[in-house]
Amino acid sequence: MTDNQPTQPESDAHADQLVLTGERTVPGIDAENYWFRRHEVAYEYILDRCAGLDVLEAGSGEGYGASMLATRAKSVTCVDYDEQAVAHTRHRYPELIVHQGNLIDLPLADGSVDVVVNFQVIEHLWDQSAFVAECHRVLRPGGVLLMSTPNRITFSPGRDTPLNPFHTRELNAAEMTELLTVVPTCTGFQVQQMLGVFHGATLKALDEKWGGSIIDAQIERALAGTPWPDELTADVAAVTTADFDISPSDVADIDASLDLFAVAVRR
Template sequence: MTVEPLPLTGERTAPGIEAENYWFRRHEAAYLALLRHCAGAVVLEAGCGEGYGAALIAERADRVVALDYDARTAAHAARAYPGLAVVRGNLADLPLRAASVDVVANLQVIEHLWDQEGFLAECARVLRPGGRLLLTTPNRITFSPGRDTPLNPFHTRELAPAELAGLLTGAGFEVEELTGLRHGPRLRALDERFGGSIIDAQVAVVVDGDPWPADLLAAVAGVSAEDFEITPEEMDASLDLVAVAVRP
């Protein structure tokens, strides 16, 4: 069965689209790095989007519940990944019992939420003692540099590394890992090739509404998850923040 892809609006990414491949692989790299925490676990993906991440998690987990607030998105995920248990629900009021899951995965979602503290309280409620919250989000310092408000109109509040750590500890979590995703050697070479930033080169094409230059599109389409690195070094310079937090 062929499933029609979700429209690209800038709110979420999706696989199988050449011009979107950089962002998809950047997200995928974080999922792959965090899968080790999902082995044999009952996992809630809070904000599953297109569904590809929940499908990856399902390869390792005992059971996955994929939740999204948007009805069209949840319906797409259920069609595209028929093995997933997809639920439509509000992240401000998770439709799960207290202490019912081992892991909550929340990748590239918290920056879209108006009540981030309330969401983290809900995560703590549904996690079993010792359970883990796996969370990624753009680094405010590099994603919206020098701005008080996010560049992306779908983002309500972006976080710097220290702000994310404070938000997690304030919600009662113990921060087990806080690392940053950045470009590896091949992407750094592409940065140099495209005027200092392959990200800015892509954004310029989209903003200007111009056709994609063939060399840029080919470079973007060739990006893989392995082209990114995740490290605790120089966190303020990272592109995305990758956190693992434990509910005591």
């Protein structure tokens, strides 16, 4: 799943690529590359934390993130609701265990994993508290929930309803903390760390180049259905994970972050 806005048609997609719907991001598309790298950086950040552990990715989408984690983890199990995504992941990433299922009724036993990864998914769910309770159930004592989501303050500024039509409820840092710690059906989680994803120096320069925001430059053209200038396509295609910074809330202004990233320990 993803939090990107509509992009150009996937004319440069690989033949075996999952269809780009606007609800999830996929690798290998120049016009999608900014959003893909913005998602991918979170997986890079947790590779060491997942080493040697049993990991569940709840809401695995295309499967590229779970495949990255599988290079370090003891095991990686995926659960996604979308049947097409599940079939694609099984075909493209045979090293993964993939289940089709509802995220508020995870097909895993109690206390069966050490880590639950949930990146750019919670904002799509109608019953967010029930999902958090399910994460608590399948984690072993002391297990970790790693969750990212677009920061409501910067993603849908000044709005009560999300800009992205695929989102049900977006969160700010305080709301995300409350969601994780106040769970009616279980003892909840202790939020060990709240981090934010920010533009690094290269992306800040591109923001200036494209009228204040390279994000807006992409979205405006996509919504208008106008062709991208070759230079914009080239700038977006050149973005890497190194162009993003992940900083904790005691170092950076978490309310100014693009995405929120919580590290929560099962109580």
